[in-house]
Amino acid sequence: MAWTLVLGGARSGKSAYARREAEAAPRRGRLVMIATAEAHDSEMAERIARHRAERDAAWATLEAPRDLAGAVCGLAPDDVAVVDCLTLWLSNLMLDEADVGANLARLASALSASPARLLVVSNEVGQGIVPDNALARRFRDEAGFMHQRLAAAADRVVLVVAGLPLVLKG
Amino acid sequence: MAWTLVLGGARSGKSAYARREAEAAPRRGRLVMIATAEAHDSEMAERIARHRAERDAAWATLEAPRDLAGAVCGLAPDDVAVVDCLTLWLSNLMLDEADVGANLARLASALSASPARLLVVSNEVGQGIVPDNALARRFRDEAGFMHQRLAAAADRVVLVVAGLPLVLKG
Amino acid sequence: MAWTLVLGGARSGKSAYARREAEAAPRRGRLVMIATAEAHDSEMAERIARHRAERDAAWATLEAPRDLAGAVCGLAPDDVAVVDCLTLWLSNLMLDEADVGANLARLASALSASPARLLVVSNEVGQGIVPDNALARRFRDEAGFMHQRLAAAADRVVLVVAGLPLVLKG
Numbered sequence: 001m002a003w004t005l006v007l008g009g010a011r012s013g014k015s016a017y018a019r020r021e022a023e024a025a026p027r028r029g030r031l032v033m034i035a036t037a038e039a040h041d042s043e044m045a046e047r048i049a050r051h052r053a054e055r056d057a058a059w060a061t062l063e064a065p066r067d068l069a070g071a072v073c074g075l076a077p078d079d080v081a082v083v084d085c086l087t088l089w090l091s092n093l094m095l096d097e098a099d100v101g102a103n104l105a106r107l108a109s110a111l112s113a114s115p116a117r118l119l120v121v122s123n124e125v126g127q128g129i130v131p132d133n134a135l136a137r138r139f140r141d142e143a144g145f146m147h148q149r150l151a152a153a154a155d156r157v158v159l160v161v162a163g164l165p166l167v168l169k170g
Numbered sequence: 171m172a173w174t175l176v177l178g179g180a181r182s183g184k185s186a187y188a189r190r191e192a193e194a195a196p197r198r199g200r201l202v203m204i205a206t207a208e209a210h211d212s213e214m215a216e217r218i219a220r221h222r223a224e225r226d227a228a229w230a231t232l233e234a235p236r237d238l239a240g241a242v243c244g245l246a247p248d249d250v251a252v253v254d255c256l257t258l259w260l261s262n263l264m265l266d267e268a269d270v271g272a273n274l275a276r277l278a279s280a281l282s283a284s285p286a287r288l289l290v291v292s293n294e295v296g297q298g299i300v301p302d303n304a305l306a307r308r309f310r311d312e313a314g315f316m317h318q319r320l321a322a323a324a325d326r327v328v329l330v331v332a333g334l335p336l337v338l339k340g
Numbered sequence: 341m342a343w344t345l346v347l348g349g350a351r352s353g354k355s356a357y358a359r360r361e362a363e364a365a366p367r368r369g370r371l372v373m374i375a376t377a378e379a380h381d382s383e384m385a386e387r388i389a390r391h392r393a394e395r396d397a398a399w400a401t402l403e404a405p406r407d408l409a410g411a412v413c414g415l416a417p418d419d420v421a422v423v424d425c426l427t428l429w430l431s432n433l434m435l436d437e438a439d440v441g442a443n444l445a446r447l448a449s450a451l452s453a454s455p456a457r458l459l460v461v462s463n464e465v466g467q468g469i470v471p472d473n474a475l476a477r478r479f480r481d482e483a484g485f486m487h488q489r490l491a492a493a494a495d496r497v498v499l500v501v502a503g504l505p506l507v508l509k510g
Contacts, residue, residue, distance in 0.1 A: 007502060009296030011314020110409070124501070125225075126349030127179070128298015128468015128477050134301050134383075142349020151502035159328055159501055161294070162177060162321035165337040168504040179466030181484020187477050213474075262462060296348065298468015318400035331464070331499055334508040 001077070001154035003111050003118040004170070005156070007147060010123065013163030018082045018119040019055065026119055030077025033061045036070050036089040065092045069103070069110040077115035086122035086150070096099055100142055110113075122147060122168050124159070171247070173281050173288035174340070177317060183333030188289040189225065195228065195287055199248025202286075203231045204241050206259040221254070222331035235262045239280040241312070247285035256292035256320075257313055270312055278323050292317060299306070319331045341417070342495035343451050343458035344510070347487060350463065353503030358422045358459040359395070365457055369418025370400050372456075376429040378405045391424070405432045409443070409450040417455035426462035427483055428492075440482055448493050463485060464499070 004021070023033060038147050039045035052061070052095030064071035068089050074128045075081055093100050102153060111118060134165045156170030178184030186192070190201070192201060203225060209215035233240035238259050245251055265272050268276045282289060296314045301307050326340030344361070362371060373395060379385035388390030392401070404411035408429050415421055433440050451458060464483045471477050485504045496510030 005502070008295070010300070011296055011311050011318070014317045016318075029379055042305075069302075113208065124297045124349070125299050125507060126297070126351055127464045127466070129465045129471045129480050130350070131299045139384075140299050141351050144349065146351075147502035148351070148353045148356075151504055157504055159506075162175070162317035162327060162339055164321055165328075165329060166338060166506070168337070168506060179484065179500070180470070181466055181488070183483050183484075183488045186488075282503075294467045295469045296467070301469045307502055310469050330498060332345070332487035334491055334497055336499075336506070336508060 001115055001117045003114065003120060004156040004158060005147070005150050005154040006119055006121045006158050007119075007124050007158060008160035009127075010115055012160045013082050014121050014160040015051070015082075016054075017158070017160050017163065017165055018084065018121050022080045022082050022117075022119055023034065023058070025080045027078065027080045027117075029061050029076050029116070031058050031079075032075065032079050032081040034060055034064050034068065034083045036065050036068065036083070036085060038065045038090065038092060040085045065089065065098070066098070069106040072107070072110040072118070073113050075114055075116035076146070079116040081116055081118050083118065083120040086120060086146060087125065090142055090146060094139060094142065104146055104149060108150060111150070113151055120154075122150075122151070171285055171287045173207060173284065173290060174326040175317070175320050175324040176289055176291045176328050176330060177295075178330035179292075181208070182330045183223070184291050184330040185252075185254050186256065187328070187330050187333065187335055188291050189190045192250045192252050192289055193228070195244050197248065197249045197250045197287075199246050199250070199286070200230050200311065201228050202249050202251040203229050204234050204238065204247065204251055205231055206235050206238065206262065207253060208235045208251070208258075208262060224284040233283075235259065235304050236268070242277070242280040242288065245284055245286035249286040251286055253289050253290040256290060256316060257295065260316060261309065261311055264309060264312065274316055274319060278320060281320070282323055289318070290324075292320075341455055341457045343454065344391050344493040344496040344498060345462045345487070345490050346498050347464050348461075349467075349499035352500045354461050355391070355422075355424050357500050357503065357505055358424065358461045359374070362420045362422050362459055363398070365420045365421045367418065367457075367463075367464055369416050369420070369456070371398050371455060372405050372415065372419050372424045373399050373401045374408065374421055375401055376405050376408065376423070376425060376432065378428075378432060384457040405429065406436070406438070409446040412450040412458065415454055415456035419456040421456050421458050421462040423458065424500070426460060426486060427465065430482055430486060431479065434479060434482065441442040442489060443510075445487055445488060448490060451490070452493055460472050460490070
């Protein structure tokens with residue numbers, strides 16, 4: 001089944017776009033939110049709570065802060081799922097000093113092999129000034145490489161700006 | 171009358187684009203610049219002076235650092251106006267600890283109800299790395315929500331990159 | 341001969357896109373990389389080495405950290421060249437306290453007059469939050485003005501996002 005990469009800046013409406021697309025898709029199975037966030041601080045906890053409150057009861061939630069490929073592989077053919085979001089997953093891997101390249105390769109395979117319809121959300125973080133600190137620069141680089149790699153594999157790529165989709169591929 | 175939201179990064183040419191569009195529009199009334207900037211420091215004072223120098227005498231200027239909805243409501247049906255820019259207005263509201271949501275609702279109504287032709291400029295600030303400080307993160311979030319809200323209401327939305335318009339809607 | 345401005349964020353795939361376009365272009369002369377980077381620190385030295393390793397032996401390399409107009413003027417009519425990248429060149433000029441405007445005017449003339457086919461890469465840096473320090477703000481402003489000026493002169497302008505080209509002009 002086809003999968004879509006949904007890119008967008010902070011508060012660009014990318015998650016809401018992905019949820020709307022998922023809700024509008026023809027579906028016989030579950031509507032699944034695969035969430036990658038972990039509440040490391042109160043700001044994040046608040047954000048997670050707000051996102052949950054925005055979703056109605058039609059959604060099943062899977063927590064997959066690290067094993068995203070495993071979560072994707074567990075979907076059924078009739079499911080429609082949103083992964084929200086890749087940048088938090090990347091951030092979790094980097095905090096763990098995990099092998100980003102190997103995890104990314106597993107994820108790309110899982111996404112392309114999945115029989116479910118998938119919308120995968122990620123943050124565009126590379127269009128500002130070069131960050132002062134080295135970790136932020138490394139994160140920006142890894143996020144950029146991840147987006148290139150996944151955009152090449154995705155069936156459809158959309159950039160969301162101010163809630164409006166701009167189709168980059170597909 | 172239709173209104174256009176003009177988004178763009180810093181020095182993207184978004185203001186010049188809005189002014190050119192306004193000057194080229196059929197018009198029987200005034201050509202009005204609704205300016206939201208306040209000179210809090212010398213860098214900003216310089217920027218305001220440069221923007222004024224770039225506009226020729228055809229433009230009437232209204233200062234509306236806070237009551238933007240009021241300024242929009244005061245336009246005549248034959249006027250063509252540019253609002254420059256929403257991000258400074260948002261920043262003024264946040265400095266005052268004003269109710270951003272209520273002000274935004276009033277502005278959205280005023281823009282949609284206005285009989286004048288309007289081009290409304292705002293800064294895209296959400297495509298860089300997550301800022302270190304909490305105020306900058308809050309500003310980025312509020313700007314993103316504002317853009318989503320207004321883009322949904324606008325008749326036309328344009329993203330300006332390197333002086334070139336990319337139509338997102340309309 | 342026509343020239344293309346290739347814009348993109350950090351790790352957007354803009355350089356790889358420019359190289360692929362250059363390699364695919366009809367060509368009877370050389371394939372030339374005009375590199376503007378200088379290794380001021382080990383992170384940059386590593387980046388330069390990685391970029392070199394990614395290019396195969398088909399490429400001739402010219403180093404032009406400052407006199408980019410001179411390098412462009414030295415190309416032969418049958419050459420296909422990539423300039424990578426303008427933002428590092430701008431940064432070198434600013435470090436030298438050189439006259440950015442005069443250098444930019446010379447470069448714009450050289451690009452438009454060149455008989456070679458050119459792809460000119462630059463970093464989009466203006467879509468994040470306003471930077472804290474004044475030098476970063478000045479750099480962002482100069483980069484934005486440079487992009488506007490060159491985009492107006494270019495035959496084609498492309499924004500690369502996640503490795504995918506979005507045509508802004510041409």
